Amino acid sequence: MSAKQIARRQAIPVLYTRGTHYDVGFDMGRTFGSVIKSFLQLSGPLNESYLPLYNTEKGKNVYNETLESVKNSFPQYIRELEGVADGAQVEFHKLFLLHMDEILPQSLKHQKTKNQPTGCSTIILNTDKSRVLAHTEDALTETLNHYYFVVAHIINETPQGKYNVKEERFMSLCYAGHLPGYTMSYNHHGLVFSINTVSAEVLRSGKTPRHFITRALLSAQNSEQAFNIIRDKGVGAGDGCSINMTLLNENPKICYNIEMAPSLGDFKESLIDIKKISIGEHNYHANQYERLKLDQANELMIASSVSRMKTFENYNPPTSKQEVIDMLGDCSGGEHCVFREDNTLEQAVKTIAVGVFDLNEKTFALYSDNPKTHEPHVILPLILKK
Structure with missing residues (x-):
């Protein structure tokens, strides 16, 4: 086989x-x-x-x-x-x-790879009783069973890279062969984040690929450092993504959705839009730019994003972790549903995992199947630096 x-x-x-x-x-x-x-x-x-x-x-x-x-x-x-x-x-x-x-x-303006409705869905719920950042990891079907957790502690004798980092300690879900940071992750400073891929039409060589920006994000000690890493001053992003994040140790308890896009012309900095999700608010994000105005590629991914966002909007605003989990397990919406699994090997895109960060309990639950009908495969504590 x-x-x-x-x-x-x-x-x-x-x-x-x-x-x-x-x-x-x-x-x-x-x-x-x-x-x-x-x-x-x-x-x-x-x-x-x-x-x-x-x-x-x-x-x-x-x-x-x-x-x-x-x-x-x-x-x-x-x-x-x-x-x-x-x-x-x-x-x-x-x-x-x-x-x-x-x-x-x-x-290179070359014929792009075949459009596929790849991407992920993220729900942030930020209330006094329930603070949740939850995420479906959707990818091409060949990615199924090709991922793993990395829990790493990196210590350097000398400062490393443009941000002079000496120590990193984090947990991240990784696609096979990929660096940590581009799916669901947290670090020992209390930074929790997930990533939604978005596709700008114009991508730039000689810039920083998003995978390396989100890898650098694992070193951030506070929200301001995180924003600076995403801006990538002096170079700027070569492609784009959406970052859903919060800092567990910061007050007030604010969550963020940051849309990041490639820099334009000779501008050596990522284009970003920062949205705050304050206490009492929630937010949904999929795989299209909602606030930054620029041409987007991958029509199927946009169509899928529109469908999944419509599904979320059909629900009443969530008030609990369980309601968020039920929404991420929704299989309505036809081809472009939230949890994608039709039990055929020919399906181009599948939801390969679902992760739920409980920001109050400081835990991370990972589901390898539909969270609406299955128990989490593992629940791990978020261990923070003292």
Whole structure:
């Protein structure tokens, strides 16, 4: 049986690792090498678009320009990714291409990879009684069973990267072969966040791919540092995403949704819009820009986002964690429903996991199946720095 034929598994591997950036990356690669190799073989975008373009002169130039930019800002995360490649015994350039995502084909104005209604849905509930950040992780079907938890403690002898970071301690759900930070994560400073992919029409090479901005976010000690990391002054994002976040140790108890887009022209800073969700409020976000006004790509992902947001709006505003969980398990709405699972291997996109951060209880529950009808696979405590 091939990896693509394996049905949804009730298994979520967890790696606890400590060391330098390279050490942590190597441990990820060595521990999950078979899963990473399997994902590299199955990834349609990588094999059908990114690698063929990488093997052209123009594509190689875009790759090298972007790699050099990331090395200048975040050499420690390049070392971390080199560790993953070495530990898994796979080619580094394939992993870096995954982190560039659509920057390569779109910056070359090449025919984009086939539009798919990929993406995620996030609900934030911020009341005195229930403070919840909950998220569906939706991805191409080949990603199913190709993810794992990384709990890492990174200690450096000298400050690293453009933000001079010496220590990082975090937990993150990772796609196979990817750096931590682009799904659901928290760090020991109390930063909790999830990511919604959004697709701007114009992406920029030589800028910082969103995967590295959200990786850097794991080092943030407070909300102002987080905003600065997302702005990425001096370079700016090469592509876009939406960040749903809060700081457990900050008062007042505010949650945020930040839309981040690629910088325009010679402007060396991400375009961002920060929305506050104060006590007594809630927020939904999917996979389209709601507030930043710019051209968007991937019509199917936008159609899916509109459908899922309409489903949420059909509910009364949630007042409890259970109501949020029920909303994320909603299978109405046809093809573009919230929890996507039709039990066929041919389905292009599936919800591969659901995560629920209880911000009052300081726990994270991960579901490997529909949260409306299943118990969480694991509930982990959020361990904060004293």
